[in-house]
Amino acid sequence: MIPLMLNLDEVSEAEFNQKLYLAREHSRLEFSDLFLRDQLAPARCSTSGDKQIDEKTREDILKAVFAPLS
Amino acid sequence: MSFIYQPRSNAELEQIAEIILGRYARRRSGHFVDIEAIIEDAEITPIPRRGGLHKFVNGYAATNPKYIVISESFASYPERYRSILAEEFCHIVLEYEIFKTGILPIDAQPHNLTFDQHQQIEHDAQYLARAVLIPKDSLIPLWREHFENAPAGVRHAEDCRLIHCAESLESFFVVWPLTIAYRARDVDLITDGQCRSYFSDRLAI
Numbered sequence: 001m002i003p004l005m006l007n008l009d010e011v012s013e014a015e016f017n018q019k020l021y022l023a024r025e026h027s028r029l030e031f032s033d034l035f036l037r038d039q040l041a042p043a044r045c046s047t048s049g050d051k052q053i054d055e056k057t058r059e060d061i062l063k064a065v066f067a068p069l070s
Numbered sequence: 071m072s073f074i075y076q077p078r079s080n081a082e083l084e085q086i087a088e089i090i091l092g093r094y095a096r097r098r099s100g101h102f103v104d105i106e107a108i109i110e111d112a113e114i115t116p117i118p119r120r121g122g123l124h125k126f127v128n129g130y131a132a133t134n135p136k137y138i139v140i141s142e143s144f145a146s147y148p149e150r151y152r153s154i155l156a157e158e159f160c161h162i163v164l165e166y167e168i169f170k171t172g173i174l175p176i177d178a179q180p181h182n183l184t185f186d187q188h189q190q191i192e193h194d195a196q197y198l199a200r201a202v203l204i205p206k207d208s209l210i211p212l213w214r215e216h217f218e219n220a221p222a223g224v225r226h227a228e229d230c231r232l233i234h235c236a237e238s239l240e241s242f243f244v245v246w247p248l249t250i251a252y253r254a255r256d257v258d259l260i261t262d263g264q265c266r267s268y269f270s271d272r273l274a275i
Contacts, residue, residue: 035117035137038133039132039133039134039137039172040117040132040133040134040137040139041132041133041174041179042127042130042131042132042133042139042180043130043131043132043133043135043161043169043174043178043179043180044130044131044158044161044165044180044191044195045127045128045129045130045131045180046127046128046129046130046154046157046158047126047127047128048128050188050189050192052180052181052183052185052188053126053127053180053181054181055181057126057127057181058179058180058181060125060126061123061126061127061130063121064119064120064121064122064123064125064126065117065119065121065123065139066121067120067121067122069120069121
């Protein structure tokens, strides 16, 4: 999409992709760069059997949400 | 000041559903309500996540009401995915006054609610979600039509006939049959006893 918007030719697009690759390798964007734990803390949950979560589960949920994707 | 949740009556929840359906009328196509589009129109972003989230929760409304986090494991089954999204959206609608601050008071946090508060909050959000996903004006005639025209093979037994209705309507509303059965109970198409005996006590949730 970006090369299309910038109207890049084939050579420029290859160069763009190479630089994008290097930038991503140098500094990977993590989920925690985009979201804060406080803003994604669970407020109301849908659970199996409508079970109310406890404080430990709240923490487990946040750990799962912020776990790096494998 | 301690947190107080004011439960809604079913009549109030039906009214709120009508307001939502009216406000987002263009997101309704025939019997189908596009809840994902409604959520997008409301500038809320669903965030599907892995990381074993499904072990703890199906999905949740985040403290910042611009986000709904949902276990990615449901993404391949729209009938469940849509129900979860709808429920979380309805939590935000019903408690917008506290959600809009972006800070949930300590005693309003999910692990600090009393048992009764938790039950009431979940009941209201689930009821409203069903009312939005399965509008009464669509369900009642469709259910009656499928009941009356049930195939001979299922007419003989009440349970088979009602299960046939719920399962047949899955494709109209794109929600799973158990949710349709609950909604049929909400609008008095079936009794509470029929709902328990033929659906919730029978199907694995």
